[in-house]
Amino acid sequence: MPVFIPSSLAEATQLLSTNLDAHLLTGGTDMMVEVNFNHRHPETVIALRKVPEFQQWNIDSNARVVHIGSSVPYATMEHGELAKALPALAEAARTVGSPQIRAAGSLGGNLGTCSPAGDSLPVLSALDAIVHLQSEKATRSLSFAEFMVGPKRNSRQPDEIITGVTIPLTNGWQGYAKVGVRNAMVISVASVCLAIHDGKVRVALGSVGPTIIRCSESEAWINSVGLENVDHAIAQEFGAKVRAESRPIDDHRSTAEYRRHAVGVLAARLLLRGVQK
Amino acid sequence: MSESEHYTLTVNGVERKVSDAWIGESLLYVLRERLGLPGSKGACEQGECGSCTVFVDNAAVCSCLVMAATAVGTQIATVEGLNEDGSLTDVQEAFVTEGAVQCGFCTPGLVMAVHHLLDHNDSPNEQEIKEALSGNICRCTGYGRIFAAVDTVISVRKGISS
Numbered sequence: 001m002p003v004f005i006p007s008s009l010a011e012a013t014q015l016l017s018t019n020l021d022a023h024l025l026t027g028g029t030d031m032m033v034e035v036n037f038n039h040r041h042p043e044t045v046i047a048l049r050k051v052p053e054f055q056q057w058n059i060d061s062n063a064r065v066v067h068i069g070s071s072v073p074y075a076t077m078e079h080g081e082l083a084k085a086l087p088a089l090a091e092a093a094r095t096v097g098s099p100q101i102r103a104a105g106s107l108g109g110n111l112g113t114c115s116p117a118g119d120s121l122p123v124l125s126a127l128d129a130i131v132h133l134q135s136e137k138a139t140r141s142l143s144f145a146e147f148m149v150g151p152k153r154n155s156r157q158p159d160e161i162i163t164g165v166t167i168p169l170t171n172g173w174q175g176y177a178k179v180g181v182r183n184a185m186v187i188s189v190a191s192v193c194l195a196i197h198d199g200k201v202r203v204a205l206g207s208v209g210p211t212i213i214r215c216s217e218s219e220a221w222i223n224s225v226g227l228e229n230v231d232h233a234i235a236q237e238f239g240a241k242v243r244a245e246s247r248p249i250d251d252h253r254s255t256a257e258y259r260r261h262a263v264g265v266l267a268a269r270l271l272l273r274g275v276q277k
Numbered sequence: 278m279s280e281s282e283h284y285t286l287t288v289n290g291v292e293r294k295v296s297d298a299w300i301g302e303s304l305l306y307v308l309r310e311r312l313g314l315p316g317s318k319g320a321c322e323q324g325e326c327g328s329c330t331v332f333v334d335n336a337a338v339c340s341c342l343v344m345a346a347t348a349v350g351t352q353i354a355t356v357e358g359l360n361e362d363g364s365l366t367d368v369q370e371a372f373v374t375e376g377a378v379q380c381g382f383c384t385p386g387l388v389m390a391v392h393h394l395l396d397h398n399d400s401p402n403e404q405e406i407k408e409a410l411s412g413n414i415c416r417c418t419g420y421g422r423i424f425a426a427v428d429t430v431i432s433v434r435k436g437i438s439s
Contacts, residue, residue: 003284003300003346025347029324032342035301036322042301047347073336098412099390101324103336104343184411185325 007050009134012161015046017136020158022046026054026071027104029097030113053163054108059085061169069164070108074120078102086167088174088193092123095178098185108162111147114154117188117207117253121148123176125204125212126193129167133160141166144212151210172196173274177266178206189254190262192242194270199227201274203267208246208259215245215267222271230275239268284349288312289358295345304343305329308355316356316385327413330386330393331355337393339412356385359392367430368392375426379417387413391427399434401427 004022006012016022022044025031034040048054054071059081066085068077074093076082083090096102096119110118111131124131124144131147133140133156140160147154156162174195180186191206201222205213218241225234248259282300286293286307293312303322308314308331318328322341329340332354340355359366365373368391378384387410394401394409401409406427415423 003344005347005349025344027338027342028344028347029339029342032303032344033323035344036303036341040301045300045344045347047344049347050350075336097324098327099409100327100330100337100339100412101342104338184408 003045003047005047005050007052009051009053009161009163012046012048012051013134013136013159016161017159019044019046024048024112024161026106026108026112027073027101029101029105030109048108048161057082059169064169066167066169067164068107068167070111070162071106072164074102074105075099085169086123086127086174088127088176088195089120089123089167091176092119092178092191092193095119095176095180095186095188107165111154111162111165112156114148114150114152116151116209116211117191119178119188119191119206121212122191122193122204122206124165124167125214126195126202127167127170127174128202129165131165132163133157134163135159135161145214148211168197170195170197172199175270175273177270179262179266187253190248190259190266192263192266192270194267194274196227196274201227201271203242203270205242205246205263205267207253208248208263210247213245213247215242218242218245218267227275230271232272235268235271238271239264242267284346286312286345286348286353287351288314288353289355290352298346300344300346302345303341304331304333304345304348304353305340307345308340308353314355314357318382318385320382324412325414326383326386327390328383328386330389330413332389332393337390356389359388366392367433368395368426371426371429371433372423375422375429377418377422377426379415383413383415383417387415387423391430395427395430395434400431 004015023042025047054069057068059066074096077093110120130141176193178188178191188207194203203215243264246263248256250256320326320328324339324342331340334351
């Protein structure tokens with residue numbers, strides 16, 4: 001029952017190739033809850049906290065992309081350069097748990113767990129992020145839609161590690177909104193990320209379906225209407241269209257009816273914020 | 278690479294051996310039950326209450342959500358190590374004088390969170406203080422006396438007597 005703490009990417013992928021059932025761990029804020037409550041008994045763990053590539057991020061202003069390593073904590077995305085480049089990600093990061101959780105939690109963990117309630121995931125979807133995976137022998141890069149395939153299911157192969165994401169910068173407004181039972185320390189009941197690039201709207205929903213939902217019909221509709229024509233009535237209609245594309249369920253956190261209502265409200269609100277910027 | 282069952286943690290600057298441990302043990306459990314450091318409190322064990330807050334490599338985290346065996350090679354600081362001689366820090370002193378302690382269970386975690394805030398920001402505004410302490414739940418005080426204690430430390434550190 002070993003814990004491995006590799007100090008390089010090569011060592012990490014090599015360890016995984018010979019321990020395919022190992023749990024990959026970054027901050028641990030999700031998995032340790034299950035361990036503490038006896039819902040999970042890890043046999044082998046590969047802790048990724050010492051792999052330097054996973055801790056790094058950079059903004060490439062020529063290529064107009066941001067790269068964020070899989071273990072960069074949410075706290076780093078809340079303020080400073082990253083927050084300026086990716087305001088929607090900063091807003092989502094700020095809603096993750098508490099400061100203590102944000103000091104440990106990371107995109108690698110959100111992507112690995114792939115819960116539809118993962119706070120960063122609607123942002124990665126709306127911003128057309130690319131997810132990078134590496135095994136001992138090969139590297140793959142997938143669009144977010146290719147990566148997340150179901151509730152807590154993704155297309156990572158057993159010998160692959162999520163190394164990081166590449167997020168294209170947008171040249172328009174971007175924002176994120178989330179509904180939960182209170183302000184701090186809450187798992188989302190419904191969330192929306194809306195981004196504008198080249199005058200076109202993109203919108204992605206969290207916690208209202210088996211995966212993050214990209215609202216392609218609502219996007220096509222609002223882009224045919226034109227952002228310059230958005231007023232309160234158009235925003236309400238946009239909200240109704242987003243609502244129609246959501247596929248929420250009843251569970252212990254909320255009801256399908258409330259979630260459907262909430263994503264429409266959030267989407268309309270973000271659209272209005274976006275055009276007033 | 279490190280083995281799990283026997284490993285060494287650096288806690289408050291001292292190397293501490295942990296033997297015959299199960300790999301799933303949280304840092305909170307190891308600190309309290311194996312290393313005799315019960316200052317960090319266990320309440321929710323799911324990262325919601327902040328009573329177990331410690332510093333790992335200068336980041337304030339919930340020790341209940343750190344797998345202890347993965348913290349090998351990090352610098353861990355607990356409430357016991359804030360002042361080497363065991364005397365009260367300015368934050369602890371302010372908690373006492375301002376009456377920010379009632380049952381006391383959340384206090385070690387709050388003290389760590391306040392130290393972390395004020396060590397990185399010497400003049401936080403009200404919003405920043407509330408956000409910094411949003412991961413620490415107190416069910417007795419209603420937080421008023423805790424915020425008063427934070428204000429006192431800010432004033433004292435700036436040389437404005439209180």
